[in-house]
Amino acid sequence: MTREEVLQQFRDAGAILEGHFILSSGLRSPVFIQKARVFMYPERTEALCKALAEKIRAAGLGDIDYVVSPALGGLIPGYETARHLKVPAMWVEREDGEFRLRRFELPEGARVVIVEDIVTTGLSSRETVDALKSIGANVLAVACLIDRSAGAADTGVPLIALADYKVPAYEADKLPPELAAIPAVKPGSRGLS
Numbered sequence: 001m002t003r004e005e006v007l008q009q010f011r012d013a014g015a016i017l018e019g020h021f022i023l024s025s026g027l028r029s030p031v032f033i034q035k036a037r038v039f040m041y042p043e044r045t046e047a048l049c050k051a052l053a054e055k056i057r058a059a060g061l062g063d064i065d066y067v068v069s070p071a072l073g074g075l076i077p078g079y080e081t082a083r084h085l086k087v088p089a090m091w092v093e094r095e096d097g098e099f100r101l102r103r104f105e106l107p108e109g110a111r112v113v114i115v116e117d118i119v120t121t122g123l124s125s126r127e128t129v130d131a132l133k134s135i136g137a138n139v140l141a142v143a144c145l146i147d148r149s150a151g152a153a154d155t156g157v158p159l160i161a162l163a164d165y166k167v168p169a170y171e172a173d174k175l176p177p178e179l180a181a182i183p184a185v186k187p188g189s190r191g192l193s
Contacts, residue, residue: 001051006145006163009048013038020182025121027169030179032187033146035117039076048145049077052162053084056113059160061140065110066090068132070099070124077145078115085113092131099124099131108136116144119161120169122153129156 010016014037021032039045056064064087069078071093082089090106092099106112114128125142132139139157147153147161148169170179 001047001162003163003165006048006051007165009044010035010038010146013041013044017187020179020184022172022184022186023120023169025123025169026172027120028172028175028179028184029167029169031167033118033148033165034187035073035077035145045076045080048162049080050084052077052115052143052145052160053081055160055162056081056085056141056143059141059158061111061113063111064113064140066106066112067115068092068101068106068112068128068137069115070128073117073124074115077117081115081143092128099127101131101135106132106135106137110137112137112139114139114142114155114157116142118146118148119144119153119155119159120148122149122155122159125153125155125159 015034017032017034021029023029064085066088067078067082068090069075071091075091079089090104092101112132116125119125129139141158141160142155143160145162147164150164150166
């Protein structure tokens with residue numbers, strides 16, 4: 001699946017929104033990718049995650065034992081990508097503000113790929129990497145449907161993106177005037193318990 005085909009799936013689902021958005025990272029952007037509008041269509045989700053699984057295989061990581069995703073946003077793409085990789089899917093969730101693998105056990109040395117939906121700064125990915133490494137997992141890579149950073153995000157391990165989609169993101173006190181003139185909305189999920 002080409003970059004343009006990936007982005008077209010998001011456009012066709014009405015998932016690329018314009019306005020003034022507060023991203024999960026705290027940064028502000030004139031564009032928000034509302035992946036839930038893609039994930040409501042099983043055929044779109046399946047096509048994207050099958051392509052992501054193929055890209056993960058092509059990365060030459062060797063055997064993969066598990067896919068682990070951060071809750072909430074990574075649950076659907078993590079599950080669907082794991083299905084195509086034919087490995088179990090798990091997720092981390094926040095407990096006292098930190099990601100933990102609460103519902104599952106991961107064998108020492110398990111070879112894991114973290115699957116995300118959208119990566120902007122890499123913070124959720126790094127937190128997931130740290131949580132898994134702290135329990136002895138061998139984290140091979142982070143994979144995502146869209147990398148908003150176009151390769152600049154630091155996930156702590158290699159990042160495999162199905163598509164790059166670089167859009168501007170600003171600190172709240174450094175907004176361009178045209179963005180500052182629009183009321184901000186926060187559609188993301190970070191901070192939810």
